[in-house]
Amino acid sequence: MSEMAALMGPAAELVEFGAGSLQKVRLLLDAMDAPAGYVPIDISGDHLADAARTLARDYPLLHVQPLVADYTAALTLPAKRQGAGQRIGFFPGSTIGNFAPDEALRFLRMAAGVLHGGALLLGADLIKDPAILHAAYSDAQGVTAAFNLNVLARANRELGADFDLTQFAHSAFYNPPLQRIEMHLMALQHQLVRVCGRSFSLPEGFSLHTENSHKFTLDGLQALAVKAGFTPGPVWTDPARLFSVHWLQAPL
Ligand SMILES: C[S@@+](CC[C@H](N)C(=O)[O-])C[C@H]1O[C@@H](n2cnc3c(N)ncnc32)[C@H](O)[C@@H]1O
Structure with missing residues (x-):
């Protein structure tokens, strides 16, 4: 310093x-x-x-x-x-x-x-070693998962959406060619959601790509x-x- x-x-x-x-x-x-x-x-x-x-x-x-x-x-x-x-x-x-x-x-x-x-x-x-990155972005305390899911909570609050947060799983992995951690939210089952007055059909396994960290x-x-x-x-x-x-x- x-x-x-x-x-x-x-x-x-x-x-x-x-x-x-x-x-x-x-x-x-x-x-x-x-x-x-x-x-x-x-x-x-x-x-x-x-x-x-x-x-x-x-x-x-x-x-x-x-x-x-x-x-x-x-x-x-x-x-x-x-x-x-x-x-x-x-x-x-x-x-x-x-x-x-x-x-x-x-x-x-x-x-x-x-x-x-x-x-x-x-x-x-x-x-760095992807294992270190994976441990940080999928931490055992679930801090990053809660941070990631918060985007759906904000969409519910601010965009009139109706995401059920229990129906999405946090997923983070290192993408070596693009040199970035990708964060996703995966739909755990098929679901219909409304955002800004529009309906979306998300099949099971559908991935919402929420953030990159190069x-x-x-x-x-x-x-x-x-x-x-x-x-x-x-x-x-x-x-x-x-x-x-x-x-x-x-x-x-
Ligand atoms: C993670 S905090 C970082 C705080 C501090 N610089 C640090 O490193 O501890 C990121 C901050 O950037 C602000 N922010 C995000 N996008 C921004 C943008 N496009 N223009 C201005 N501020 C932004 C957020 O509101 C938030 O307060």
């Missing part, structure tokens, strides 16, 4: 894409040299406002400017504060892996544009970053090389 903070330099401004509950960023803020500002971006406005209020209370010297926006669309960031140092993007949780490759490139090009002259700190999950090699991730206009800098991994964090210098 101290190496990252040294690269950021004094009075840097942080911009977090998909900031969530603003927990991980605290580790970075604590290591940084007098951060000048923090722009947490999230699509979920109410949650962002609450989390930003709590963070601003805990970091009274930090200028916190929450921005409700969709980072897959064109972004306009607030002007950099006078006297601020580099603008550093923060996208830590391997959310980059949830994009299809062309979407990941589009996101990185957008980030290179808004961070010009600064850098992006990017987390990326690495390709895994990367260090070289593959850096090649993608170069294509988007970044210059790769230092990379940090854990000793087992399961996960990586990349310093990517944005173009001027």
Whole structure:
């Protein structure tokens, strides 16, 4: 963390894409040299406002400017504060892996544009023994299964759907040619469901493909970053090389 903070330099401004509950960023803020500002971006406005209020209370010297926006669309960031140092993007949780490759490139090009002259700190999950991935995405506690099934609960709540959650099974597997974990929900028996006023007949075994989580090699991730206009800098991994964090210098 101290190496990252040294690269950021004094009075840097942080911009977090998909900031969530603003927990991980605290580790970075604590290591940084007098951060000048923090722009947490999230699509979920109410949650962002609450989390930003709590963070601003805990970091009274930090200028916190929450921005409700969709980072897959064109972004306009607030002007950099006078006297601020580099603008550093923060996208830590391997959310980059949830994009299809062309979407990941589009996101990185957008980030290179808004961070010009600064850098992006990017987390990326690495390709590893599929047994480790399977154990994580089909965990014994059923956390990932509950997360996956929640999409049906939300469809029931927000799209007037009538999915019976007990009639779907969570399925996650590594797809080696596409270098990604795929998450599916399999219909346990034939069923009729209504979504947004339309009826769908799902045969037994029908698979709803709910999410992808792409895994990367260090070289593959850096090649993608170069294509988007970044210059790769230092990379940090854990000793087992399961996960990586990349310093990517944005173009001027
Ligand atoms: C898994 S949380 C990550 C939180 C934090 N960055 C971390 O790594 O701990 C993902 C956050 O991204 C937000 N999000 C998802 N898609 C988004 C989008 N297209 N634009 C902006 N925020 C988005 C979600 O609302 C959620 O708060």
